[in-house]
Amino acid sequence: MNVQPQRRAELIEATIREIGAAGSLSVTVGQVSKRAGVSSALAFHYFGDKDRLFLAAMRHILTVYGEEVRLALASADCPRARLEKLIHASFSPTSCTRDVVAAWLNFYVLAHRSPDARRLLVVYHRRLHSNLVHDLRPLVGDAAPGIARRLAALIDGIYLRFAHHTSDEPVDSAAAHVLAALDNELRACG
Amino acid sequence: MNVQPQRRAELIEATIREIGAAGSLSVTVGQVSKRAGVSSALAFHYFGDKDRLFLAAMRHILTVYGEEVRLALASADCPRARLEKLIHASFSPTSCTRDVVAAWLNFYVLAHRSPDARRLLVVYHRRLHSNLVHDLRPLVGDAAPGIARRLAALIDGIYLRFAHHTSDEPVDSAAAHVLAALDNELRACG
DNA sequence: ATTTATTGATTGACCAGTCAAACAATGGCT
DNA sequence: AGCCATTGTTTGACTGGTCAATCAATAAAT
Numbered sequence: 001m002n003v004q005p006q007r008r009a010e011l012i013e014a015t016i017r018e019i020g021a022a023g024s025l026s027v028t029v030g031q032v033s034k035r036a037g038v039s040s041a042l043a044f045h046y047f048g049d050k051d052r053l054f055l056a057a058m059r060h061i062l063t064v065y066g067e068e069v070r071l072a073l074a075s076a077d078c079p080r081a082r083l084e085k086l087i088h089a090s091f092s093p094t095s096c097t098r099d100v101v102a103a104w105l106n107f108y109v110l111a112h113r114s115p116d117a118r119r120l121l122v123v124y125h126r127r128l129h130s131n132l133v134h135d136l137r138p139l140v141g142d143a144a145p146g147i148a149r150r151l152a153a154l155i156d157g158i159y160l161r162f163a164h165h166t167s168d169e170p171v172d173s174a175a176a177h178v179l180a181a182l183d184n185e186l187r188a189c190g
Numbered sequence: 191m192n193v194q195p196q197r198r199a200e201l202i203e204a205t206i207r208e209i210g211a212a213g214s215l216s217v218t219v220g221q222v223s224k225r226a227g228v229s230s231a232l233a234f235h236y237f238g239d240k241d242r243l244f245l246a247a248m249r250h251i252l253t254v255y256g257e258e259v260r261l262a263l264a265s266a267d268c269p270r271a272r273l274e275k276l277i278h279a280s281f282s283p284t285s286c287t288r289d290v291v292a293a294w295l296n297f298y299v300l301a302h303r304s305p306d307a308r309r310l311l312v313v314y315h316r317r318l319h320s321n322l323v324h325d326l327r328p329l330v331g332d333a334a335p336g337i338a339r340r341l342a343a344l345i346d347g348i349y350l351r352f353a354h355h356t357s358d359e360p361v362d363s364a365a366a367h368v369l370a371a372l373d374n375e376l377r378a379c380g
Numbered sequence: 381a382t383t384t385a386t387t388g389a390t391t392g393a394c395c396a397g398t399c400a401a402a403c404a405a406t407g408g409c410t
Numbered sequence: 411a412g413c414c415a416t417t418g419t420t421t422g423a424c425t426g427g428t429c430a431a432t433c434a435a436t437a438a439a440t
Contacts, residue, residue: 194385197385229386230387231388232385
């Protein structure tokens with residue numbers, strides 16, 4: 001027995017891959033299940049319905065990203081280093097797969113329809129914002145929230161462009177851009 | 191006879207409204223047609239298939255936005271003023287309707303599946319980038335392209351957040367954020 | 381009379397979700 | 411060890427509904 005967690009994980013992985021490949025939420029449970037090598041009935045058995053399967057996939061992506069950030073932040077102490085780690089974590093190879101970016105974009109769409117998806121997105125936004133503010137405040141004081149808003153939006157905007165650039169060269173230039181913006185903001189305040 | 195352009199416009203308008211209301215591309219041609227007050231068969235008659243109807247809607251949004259930018263730029267002469275106008279135009283009340291933002295987000299998704307949609311998106315990206323570079327270069331020289339990338343991504347990122355903020359207060363704070371980033375970039379170069 | 385505008389009815393495909401039944405593992409019980 | 415009962419795993423077949431796209435037919439305009 002105890003095969004349930006494994007199947008769930010496989011189905012979640014297949015969901016992300018399938019959404020990434022199709023570039024759309026209009027993938028059928030049948031397609032996902034086929035990719036996972038099981039029948040569609042099993043997916044319904046483990047997740048109840050399609051929405052909850054998608055939600056689980058979104059939660060998984062968020063969890064992986066959150067863990068990555070947590071680890072990155074643990075290995076830095078001064079605010080400036082933590083900000084840099086945070087920015088790099090947002091563009092780490094794990095979170096920047098083509099599939100993951102595509103799924104991410106589609107979860108933004110899902111958040112329009114599903115209150116649960118919106119809640120997850122709000123959690124992500126809040127966590128990013130509070131992480132940024134926490135390390136910006138010692139450097140710039142009350143200017144922190146405004147700067148955090150701009151950096152967060154810039155991260156999302158650059159991330160968004162990954163969804164379309166077919167070549168995958170600019171993985172490091174992405175982080176470089178955000179770091180440059182951070183430099184500018186700090187210089188303007190210091 | 192001359193009723194064709196009017197019906198097409200009505201259907202396109204209804205498409206944008208419907209996508210905005212549903213927050214998803216999975217709206218049926220029946221729903222769109224009903225909102226436009228015609229039968230679904232007429233929509234197929236004028237647009238051929240669903241994809242081309244969506245494409246036409248996307249093209250329309252892009253055209254309106256482009257026209258807005260063109261007009262805004264015409265009323266300014268110095269580079270700095272043109273940049274400010276360009277930024278304000280990107281967050282004008284016409285282009286920042288809830289429906290338009292939602293449709294925009296969904297077109298980003300559509301661009302994954304449809305080469306035509308991707309082409310339109312590339313046109314928009316290129317035009318925005320070249321507009322920015324054109325007016326940045328006199329101010330900062332060869333640093334222009336990098337700054338343009340960041341500003342463009344920031345605009346998209348802030349735009350993206352509109353898709354979820356249910357309250358519509360921060361319409362002007364959006365432009366203010368981009369202008370602040372512009373200030374920082376110019377100060378860092380000057 | 382020919383073209384344009386418009387629709388109701390229909391079709392064929394597809395899909396989310398259900399169900400009953402088959403299959404496998406576990407854990408007593410004797 | 412052999413034998414039920416229970417519980418977890420897995421599927422094939424089915425259903426009810428939805429939707430894109432077609433078509434034949436009607437009304438209106440030129």
